[in-house]
Amino acid sequence: MDLLLSAIDVLMRWDVLLALTVGSVGGVLIGAIPGVGPAVAIAILLPATFSMDPIVGLTVLLGIYGSSMYGGAIPAILINTPGTAVNALTTYDGYPMTARGEARRALSLAYSASFFGGILSIICLILFAPVLAKVAPLFGSREIFLAALLGIILVIIVHRGQTLIAAALVGFGIFINTIGLEPVKYSKRYTFDQAFLSSGINLIVVVLGLFAISQAFYLLQSDDEKIRLTKLRGGLFQGLRELFRHPRVATVSGGFGVLMGMIPGVGEFTAQFLGYSYAQRTSKRPEDFGRGSSEGLIASETANNAVPAAAMVPLLALGIPGEALTAMMLSVFYVHNVVPGPQLFQNQMDFVVALYIALLILNVMVLIFLLFATNSIIKLIKIPNRFLGACILALSFVGVYSLRNSMSDCVIAAAFGVFGFILKRLELPVIPIILGMVLGNIMEVKLRAGMARVKTPFDFIDRPVAMILFLMIIAVLILHFHRVLKDRKELKEAKWSNKHASTSFGKFLSNRKDYLSTERGKAVRAKRLTSFPPSTDKR
């Protein structure tokens, strides 16, 4: 109880309340504009939050992170374009509902499901916090190194079909983090005797380049789309009633969100996929999924909104960010000399609980805001792409230039912008680079500290938590290679199935027809030539 009161005391400041309002409203608006998304907004705002108190800065960023998915559901449902990447699954059932004139019902259901997911995860984590406080001190250097290694492996293997290039991009992240002066031996690494490389490549510059500037380039190169919006009719409260008709789907999907959010490198997509698959498998009407099923909409929205609060667990308890947005937030901690990790849970538990309460209040504020302001927000969807691109480019300048007023930072950010644009065009993942940078740094520091007392390789995993993490890494790798072999088998089967007798006969007939047509054409042309020979007279 004392903990709760001191946490509320941390929040009872006008600047924190203002940050909550700005974060929640701003997050919804950013989420509602397709093409912006929380990563771009957080990357741009990051340097501005450095001058704020940690709780204020983190509240703004958490607000944007937590509320953008609410806003992202609006274009996903109304125009079949997800506002944020994680709302992609919402389009499956949200848009068909709009197409049959139930846009208001779909929006209301999405808001209610998101609210339920958000609240469920926060309650779970507040209840879980004392356990975390006991477990976190068991993590020493070796355990944190192994947890970061697990995160790196997971972020590679979740990119199914692209694991090899994801591994290369993680390697790129690890490499660019090492550029500059090595912190222990003070030797230069890959500076090529250039002064601007001696201080290293700043994480925020890379983040701004890969997320904000690349997105600006992408929008500037795209065409504007004509958007037709449906008029909203009916009450927005009906979704809450409908949600209570599917408590099992909402709870299980929210549970997936909490679990997947806590595992570094996994995140919203897996949570949504698991929640949606579960809902479809257990539904009485599985054929409705993808055609406007309320259960499908509840599953996807509950799962993705349960992730943000859960994603703060590895960040706060171990100092390990599980995905790009929490990686950006880590820099806010570092700037203020607040080191997330076991010590934070032991010494500043009120700060941790305050963050969770802030998220709780934020969800309530967002729901109230959306219930009354949806009609105005939907106008934001109409902002033209290229105009939006110009705005993001202007805002990116603030983010990059205000860091150190350095021209070379701007050049590096623009170079990463072009690189990020190419990755976007090729649909290759950007997140492995950021996590490679952040987790690579953590691994370097922790491995050096961990190896100091290690004589044989087994000593590294002789503590229970280290052993569990090591076994998890082995299990994850075995499961991955099992899946790779299964995929190869499926590919082989697909190749064989295309070569059965009937298709071969069909191909034979098609070839024969082509041959006959060609021959017929030749005969007709020859006949015409003999009947009407071309004139050779000069005119």
Added chain:
Amino acid sequence: MSDKKVEEQRFPAPLRGQLLFAGVFLILSVVLLSQLGEQTKWVNKTNFAAQPRFWPMIGLILMVGGTALHIWKLPRRRFYAADWIEARKWLFVVEYALWFFAYVVVVPIIGYLFATILFMPSLVYRMGYRKKSILMWSVVFGIGTVVLFKSLLSVKIPGGLIYEYLPGALRSFFILNF
């Protein structure tokens, strides 16, 4: 359907440009790896994992290995016309990067406010918007950005050189707020 076509269909991303990107990335990675001895140090009496060379090596080996295997597993390992069309699209983006540089260069000279007021409508015009209303909105957005970040949030953006020509109080007001 040929074996290659099945693989192409199952590839989770567009194939155009993949080989070109991976090829260039691989060449750069190999060049960087070849510089490992030159650009990093080996310190005597230090654990292998604590060597300054260790982590760049890990990163570069992952880059080289991952990209090489990615190319090997690509369903199409020959260049097609689509690859070059894609490369041209990548080159077009350099124009926007130049716009960004121009903005960055101009801010310390004419100041954040005037540079933004100039940059926003110019880029919007270049993007093909001719309506007065949208050009007006771009100016409003520019002023709003400057007021929010420089005047209210006090982010570190230096005052323009031209502010030096303003009279006393107005000069410091402009340097502080715009």
